[in-house]
Amino acid sequence: MASGHCLLLRRDLGTPLPAASWPATIRLGPYQAHLAAGVYQLMQEGYADGGDLPELDTWRRHFETDAEYDPALCFIAHDAEGLVGVAQCWTSAYIKDLVVHPRARGQGIGRALLLHAFEVFRQRREGFVDLKVREDNLLARELYASVGMTLVRREPLPTALPALP
Numbered sequence: 001m002a003s004g005h006c007l008l009l010r011r012d013l014g015t016p017l018p019a020a021s022w023p024a025t026i027r028l029g030p031y032q033a034h035l036a037a038g039v040y041q042l043m044q045e046g047y048a049d050g051g052d053l054p055e056l057d058t059w060r061r062h063f064e065t066d067a068e069y070d071p072a073l074c075f076i077a078h079d080a081e082g083l084v085g086v087a088q089c090w091t092s093a094y095i096k097d098l099v100v101h102p103r104a105r106g107q108g109i110g111r112a113l114l115l116h117a118f119e120v121f122r123q124r125r126e127g128f129v130d131l132k133v134r135e136d137n138l139l140a141r142e143l144y145a146s147v148g149m150t151l152v153r154r155e156p157l158p159t160a161l162p163a164l165p
Contacts, residue, residue, distance in 0.1 A: 004157050005135040009149040013122045013129065018147075020115035022077075023107045026084065028116065031074030036060045038083040039076065046099035068092055075116055077109050087113040093121045095131040098140075114147050 022028065031039065040056050053059050063069060068090035077085035077100075084104035088097040095117055100110045121129050133140050135154065 005154050006132045006157050007135055007141070007154055008130060008132050008152040009144050010152045011118055011129045011147065011149045013118060013127055015148065017118050017122065018115060020112040020119065021108060022112050023079075023109065025079045026107075026109060026112070027078045029076050029078065031071045031076055031086075031088075033064070035076060035083065036063075039074075039086050039088075042083055042086050042099045042101060043088075043097060045101060046097060063088075066090070068094070073117075073120065075113055075120075077104075077113060079104065085109040085113050087117050089117050089121075089129075093124075093126040093129045095129060098131070110143055111147060114143070118147070 037056060040053070040059055043053055043059070047053055054062070070091050073089040073091065075085075075087045075089070076083060081103075083101065085100040086097065087095060089095050095114070098110060098113060100113075118129055130152070131144070131149070132155075133144060134157070135141075
């Protein structure tokens with residue numbers, strides 16, 4: 001992972017939330033095991049500017065067996081051509097990954113995924129939702145600010161990812 005900093009951001013769910021607004025061509029569904037390769041490919045897009053993923057089988061095993069994994073908290077956006085967005089959330093009210101395919105950016109899919117995740121966590125009676133973003137990812141930071149996320153703290157990025165067991 002590149003050197004630098006990341007920001008821990010938080011959305012208070014006790015304040016009003018706008019409804020998610022989806023483009024007409026987008027369908028939303030949960031993660032299912034047969035979608036793993038497509039989700040993994042989207043994740044690779046998301047990590048293209050920094051970070052690293054283990055190979056597909058290792059990623060899938062760790063994802064699907066994580067103690068905070070719940071397939072109902074992994075939201076998948078599809079269009080006629082395939083997967084266009086994913087919000088991978090943990091049961092701790094944490095958005096681990098949010099990725100929109102480059103061909104679908106600028107359509108409001110990332111915003112809709114965030115707002116949908118916020119509403120699901122609100123229904124689960126969570127008080128807030130957190131995520132981390134690289135400090136230099138200005139487009140993502142702009143999106144997060146637009147949905148009411150605020151800075152909790154700034155943290156150094158690790159110089160290398162820890163080895164997976």
